[in-house]
Amino acid sequence: MLTIIDKYILKKYLTTFGVMLGLFAPIGIVIDVSEKINKMIENKIPVVDILIYYYHFTIYFTNLLFPIFLFLSVIWFTSKLANDTEIIAILSSGISFTRFLRPFIIGASIVSIIILLMGFFIVPKSSEGFNNFRYTYLRGDGKQAMRGESTDVFRQISNDEFIYVNSFDVASKTAYNFTYEKFTKDKLAYKISASRIQWNPKTKRYTLYDYVKRTVGGLDDKIEKLDKKEAKFNFDLEDLTPVVYIAETLSLVKLNRFIEKEKKRGSSNVNVYLVVLYKKYSIPVSAFILTIIAVSVSSMKRRGGMGLSLAIGIAVAFSFVFFDKIFGTLAEKSSFPPLLAVWFPNIIFGILAIILLRNAKE
Template identity: 90%
Template sequence: MKIIDKYILRKYLTTFAVMLMLFAPIGIVIDVSEKINKMIENKIPLVDILIYYFNFTIYFTNLLFPIFLFLSVIWFTSKLANDTEIIAILSSGISFTRFLRPFIIGASIISVFILLMGFFVVPKASEGFNNFRYTYLRGDGKQAMRGDNTDVYRQVSNDEYIYVNSFDVVSKTAYNFSYEKFKKDKLEYKITASRIQWNPKTKNYTMYDYVKRTVGELDDKIEKADKKDAKFNFDLEDLTPVVYIAETLNLGKLNQFIEKEKKRGSSNINVYMVVLYKKYSIPVSAFILTIIAVAVSSMKRRGGMGLSLAIGIAVAFSFVFFDKIFGTLAEKSSFPPLLAVWFPNIVFGILAIFLLRNAKR
């Protein structure tokens, strides 16, 4: 690697890191200003708040990664152009394609980093982020995910159905639980409980205010107990809301979860597929946005860096807009998830090729 490659690569990585360190505190300050009243009202422990904002930083930077990357490349490439460094480099006989090589190396490093983060780190951060949000900010500080939008009704097999009103991921407890077992399209028995808690050590569930109604030909048999342990043919993840659980699973568990949901014929399979495909599409966008940023900002403009940054902000937000619109379209309709997730990369990839050809001229 030549000196010029090391110089550009160092600028690429350091500017991206500085951009993250600049915008992450801004995101935290905005989030604190919105939630400070709720935090004080619920008397949230300081340790929980610090852990939340650690997870929030990872979640926030992963969400807006394309904008940070694009702006950082626009920034330092425009500075190189305004200082006539790019003109000097190209005048020395280096082609524009050769000049682009350290940018591609930098994009490769960041892509691998983002890919591994998306596979293993971001899901854990997303779990902590959502745990805090649903427990303290949407709930009453004691029970997570209570409310009108928390009802979960699932078919766990051909003849088994479960329902919970809400689920606390911290204590692994579901509220207003019901379980229905059918036999040849007829209800065999139904179990209800005010709450049901998962026991990690014994790998079973404890039900409170347990009631079991077994349907008979002439009359029903009712069994009651204040507390009862039992094993069921469903996983803990089946009790959690759709999008929430998809975001909190690492790559291996997410693939297993999707396969299981496909066999069950889940109507929400598109939601899971969007989460899976984005793990691969977001790192690829690093290459596309890097090429666009270099092509846009490598020319010395009369408007200086301000014009290049304005163009960069417009392009970056357009990319995020397309990403969100088509992601939501796939989740809420029959639009193919694979096409929806990759459509922004396809459109902006074509734009990158066009701008690159013009930049070479």
């Protein structure tokens, strides 16, 4: 059963975190608008698309900086409790510091479950909307605004099949400058090219425009040309998507399937996808670690007041994000194990949390 004190602290935990999100999300939107307003005007982007983009941006932005928001909110209201001598009164009543932590852990559990579910289902959709907007409207010099930036996607989809596209527009499910090569016993059997290829979700087939098929013969080649042709290929729509954000747009089940498929193909980008997968689990765990650190740092009344606690909190929060980015990039660009890279910040700051908690108890 939750006591009055538990309910009081838990309410403070959740409301302060909500207020922190409500304060920083608009700031992020304003900064983003100031950076992109010129291209939005130049490319004459519809207002509806802009509003949808900032809906996705808000979810993407808050999920990305969730550790900072959570840490600062706990530091803020715990420091206020300490400065008002409320924590001293609670501990003087016979409640142990471990018992005092219980509502904080409950609050961290609620937040971590929400973040976990969002990472599985909601964030991938927002990431897709966020990146679609950038690649459709904001990349390049504006001439390719409706096509997306040149991404040069090249993939081996089986032992003897290869595909290539110059650019891909996720919104219209269209790839440009498409090439498909089929080999038989290490020799090119035929090659298909098209100026663009579009996926039709209803028919589950691709439509190729300016279709050309060259079948390699013993003495001469056979060439087939059509303005438009429907065909079925042994690759998924995701295979045409730029590597930079494909994993972020997939739900948990689809991401697991995609990673297994890429492993079988021997893809060099598996580590990139594994980092995204492991972060879905590591980020919610960080809620507990950062909560314990924040309470341990700010639960004692200091001469510097809330300002000193906030300064320490900001330093720790940004250090956590720094380690998270550094080791994530290290796993993507090298042979460093993705699982260790993703969980390394939690391990380091988990040890720090234990040390600070022991000192706070004393």
